[in-house]
Amino acid sequence: MEDFYDVVVIGAGFGGSAAAKKCADAGLKTLMIERSENVGDKVISGLTIPIYGFLFGPDFIRDGNPPFERPTDGIINYIIYDIDAGDMDIDDTLRVPRPFSPVVTFGYNTYCKPFCEWQARKAVDAGSELRTSTTVVDIIKDNGMVSGVVLEDGSRIRSKIVIDAEGSQGILAVKAGIRKKYPPEAISLADTYDYVMDKKDLDRILGYSLRFCWGWDEQKIAPPLGHGNGLMVWPYRNSVHFMQDHCLRLDGNKVPNLKKRFQEYHDNITTKLPLWKEEIAPRCHVRARMWEGFEIYVGLDPELKKMSNHDDGIILIGDAAGLESTELCDGVPAAWFSADIAADVAIEAIRAGNTRKDFLKKYDDRIKDHPIIQWSISSRNRYNLRYAQEKHDKRLLKKYVHYAWGMGQLTHSLTPILKMTFRFIKKDPAIVTKWIKMYFRYYQNWLHESYDYTESRNRIIDPGRPKTGEAVFKILVGGQDLILKILAPIIKLLAIPAFYLSIIANPAMKILLPVMRPVYKILRVPLSPLGNWLSDKVVRFVDRADPSLFEVTPGQSIISQKGSINLKKD
Amino acid sequence: MIKTHDDFPGVEWIDGTGDFIRVNSSKCTGCGNCMKVCLGDCWEIVDQKAQIKTLATCMECASCWYVCDAGAVDFSWPKGGTGYRSDWG
Numbered sequence: 170m171e172d173f174y175d176v177v178v179i180g181a182g183f184g185g186s187a188a189a190k191k192c193a194d195a196g197l198k199t200l201m202i203e204r205s206e207n208v209g210d211k212v213i214s215g216l217t218i219p220i221y222g223f224l225f226g227p228d229f230i231r232d233g234n235p236p237f238e239r240p241t242d243g244i245i246n247y248i249i250y251d252i253d254a255g256d257m258d259i260d261d262t263l264r265v266p267r268p269f270s271p272v273v274t275f276g277y278n279t280y281c282k283p284f285c286e287w288q289a290r291k292a293v294d295a296g297s298e299l300r301t302s303t304t305v306v307d308i309i310k311d312n313g314m315v316s317g318v319v320l321e322d323g324s325r326i327r328s329k330i331v332i333d334a335e336g337s338q339g340i341l342a343v344k345a346g347i348r349k350k351y352p353p354e355a356i357s358l359a360d361t362y363d364y365v366m367d368k369k370d371l372d373r374i375l376g377y378s379l380r381f382c383w384g385w386d387e388q389k390i391a392p393p394l395g396h397g398n399g400l401m402v403w404p405y406r407n408s409v410h411f412m413q414d415h416c417l418r419l420d421g422n423k424v425p426n427l428k429k430r431f432q433e434y435h436d437n438i439t440t441k442l443p444l445w446k447e448e449i450a451p452r453c454h455v456r457a458r459m460w461e462g463f464e465i466y467v468g469l470d471p472e473l474k475k476m477s478n479h480d481d482g483i484i485l486i487g488d489a490a491g492l493e494s495t496e497l498c499d500g501v502p503a504a505w506f507s508a509d510i511a512a513d514v515a516i517e518a519i520r521a522g523n524t525r526k527d528f529l530k531k532y533d534d535r536i537k538d539h540p541i542i543q544w545s546i547s548s549r550n551r552y553n554l555r556y557a558q559e560k561h562d563k564r565l566l567k568k569y570v571h572y573a574w575g576m577g578q579l580t581h582s583l584t585p586i587l588k589m590t591f592r593f594i595k596k597d598p599a600i601v602t603k604w605i606k607m608y609f610r611y612y613q614n615w616l617h618e619s620y621d622y623t624e625s626r627n628r629i630i631d632p633g634r635p636k637t638g639e640a641v642f643k644i645l646v647g648g649q650d651l652i653l654k655i656l657a658p659i660i661k662l663l664a665i666p667a668f669y670l671s672i673i674a675n676p677a678m679k680i681l682l683p684v685m686r687p688v689y690k691i692l693r694v695p696l697s698p699l700g701n702w703l704s705d706k707v708v709r710f711v712d713r714a715d716p717s718l719f720e721v722t723p724g725q726s727i728i729s730q731k732g733s734i735n736l737k738k739d
Numbered sequence: 740m741i742k743t744h745d746d747f748p749g750v751e752w753i754d755g756t757g758d759f760i761r762v763n764s765s766k767c768t769g770c771g772n773c774m775k776v777c778l779g780d781c782w783e784i785v786d787q788k789a790q791i792k793t794l795a796t797c798m799e800c801a802s803c804w805y806v807c808d809a810g811a812v813d814f815s816w817p818k819g820g821t822g823y824r825s826d827w828g
């Protein structure tokens with residue numbers, strides 16, 4: 170007998186579980202199918218999830234307590250012209266300044282496995298079923314209509330809708346004729362090392378910042394400019410990730426010998442970059458090495474971008490839909506956004522009794538209308554680094570890096586971020602309170618490793634802690650929440666023109682940036698003692714504060730009764 | 740059975756994958772692209788045809804499949820619950 174579900178989700182990675190959770194919450198009979206033995210076993214990544222993923226992603230992530238390795242305050246770029254001569258520039262202008270940092274962040278670093286497990290548990294708690302160690306080998310089509318999946322043992326599972334969250338290779342979507350295999354120049358292979366390091370050393374040496382290395386191709390300290398993501402270093406809690414990635418094919422049809430190249434870049438940077446050679450190398454040892462590819466340039470090719478993301482009875486999300494971003498090489502936010510949209514459309518379609526392509530087109534419309542997805546998959550900054558190399562112009566390289574991964578980011582990311590902000594405020598102005606609480610809750614979570622399903626969520630709070638900060642927080646945030654609620658009708662109205670006016674934010678930034686840059690440079694030195702003092706005070710407050718202060722739903726700090734659910738078997 | 744490899748710490752390979760990558764020799768042009776992009780050293784060229792040397796160090800990235808212009812590499816996933824796994828990705 171064939172099993173029947175409302176929704177079958179292929180893959181329990183970042184996108185799959187988010188979609189399954191929403192469908193299950195809506196009362197749909199939902200099944201996630203995952204090929205690995207444990208959820209997250211096969212998900213390999215960087216990984217910094219940029220802040221917009223949390224602000225505008227699924228509610229349960231924003232309002233919950235996921236596992237983090239470290240908040241990150243921004244990027245320090247090493248622009249290397251001659252590594253042997255020590256000729257390099259540093260651009261560290263894309264960082265959240267103190268006192269906002271480290272509580273207000275640029276993003277959060279995390280390992281994929283615990284994060285994906287956390288999400289899958291949430292989906293299972295919501296009522297979704299999960300089958301691990303199960304590979305989907307095909308999609309069932311009846312007269313062109315997708316009506317379920319085929320498993321490796323030949324058994325069939327039927328569903329009203331399939332949500333395909335199989336990741337970047339898209340083997341099933343290619344097999345079903347919904348999408349085509351990507352050309353190798355659109356794919357970047359990432360070689361990743363995981364180094365263990367003492368937290369105290371990490372706090373001192375890398376702190377909260379990511380390090381990106383850019384250099385002339387002949388320096389051989391990073392993959393060729395614009396032919397991949399580059400070379401990056403991520404600080405985690407007690408470890409560092411080192412990642413370099415390189416497109417599978419270069420101009421002129423050339424397929425590089427990646428094993429040789431990666432070895433060369435890795436050896437050069439770890440033995441020549443002073444930060445690594447002098448500070449990191451003596452204090453770390455390698456724990457893991459792995460690799461995985463991602464679709465770095467799919468959004469830049471009109472033909473590839475045009476490929477379908479839905480068909481009769483099926484919706485593709487995340488990497489499977491070609492949504493990996495070329496801007497920051499962050500695919501998780503888009504996986505979450507698309508999962509959220511796909512679940513909404515699936516719920517609507519099932520309720521309407523129409524799961525055909527004409528109805529599911531809503532999904533594509535909403536993806537196309539998503540300011541952050543569209544900006545992040547089609548930004549040309551990374552690709553343009555090729556021109557800097559061609560001209561071999563230092564100023565050009567510095568300019569491109571600044572524009573993409575320095576303060577210049579604001580000239581192209583501000584409009585989409587503001588648009589999303591006002592879109593959310595228009596729906597519910599009180600979201601601002603949830604955002605603020607999220608920053609504080611997440612920061613406390615990182616300090617105490619107290620994410621959902623861990624015992625430390627129930628830690629004893631010092632009854633003798635100073636309470637003034639808590640009272641101030643309650644008054645400020647509570648007062649603000651009250652005002653937002655009272656003025657909600659007016660704020661909702663104002664959010665409409667603000668949304669449309671956001672369009673001028675990017676061009677305005679272009680004019681303002683030349684003024685902002687020197688002002689920021691001058692002010693940051695004298696203001697830094699004050700910023701540091703205030704920031705330390707906030708951190709001390711968050712460290713000791715009653716966690717319920719930062720909860721969105723009271724009582725969330727209680728450990729889930731299903732905390733011991735075994736995700737290993739179905 | 741679970742296997743590890745000295746060159747790739749922190750990764751485990753669970754036995755029983757089956758032949759999830761196959762080569763169609765009649766289509767293979769022997770260009771060696773699959774070998775060039777494979778970080779697990781899984782490929783070799785014998786008599787001007789690509790052959791899989793081992794799948795024991797394959798991280799299932801599908802790079803060999805992407806770079807095969809001739810369409811000679813048939814890539815699918817290993818049997819559920821087998822193949823590589825890591826806690827550090």
Ligand SMILES: Cc1cc2nc3c(=O)[nH]c(=O)nc-3n(C[C@H](O)[C@H](O)[C@H](O)COP(=O)(O)OP(=O)(O)OC[C@H]3O[C@@H](n4cnc5c(N)ncnc54)[C@H](O)[C@@H]3O)c2cc1C
Nearest residue numbers: 180182183184204214215217305336359487488499500501
């Ligand atoms: C090296 C690297 C670094 C990255 N760095 C970042 C970063 O810093 N920030 C960021 O935001 N993003 C980053 N990304 C991208 C991010 O990891 C992806 O965009 C994200 O994981 C996509 O989520 P997804 O749900 O679409 O797919 P995935 O998370 O890949 O999940 C797919 C799931 O489906 C399962 N699956 C696949 N096929 C089948 C099948 N046939 N049957 C059953 N199960 C199946 C897989 O095992 C997997 O669990 C990086 C990616 C890589 C490779």
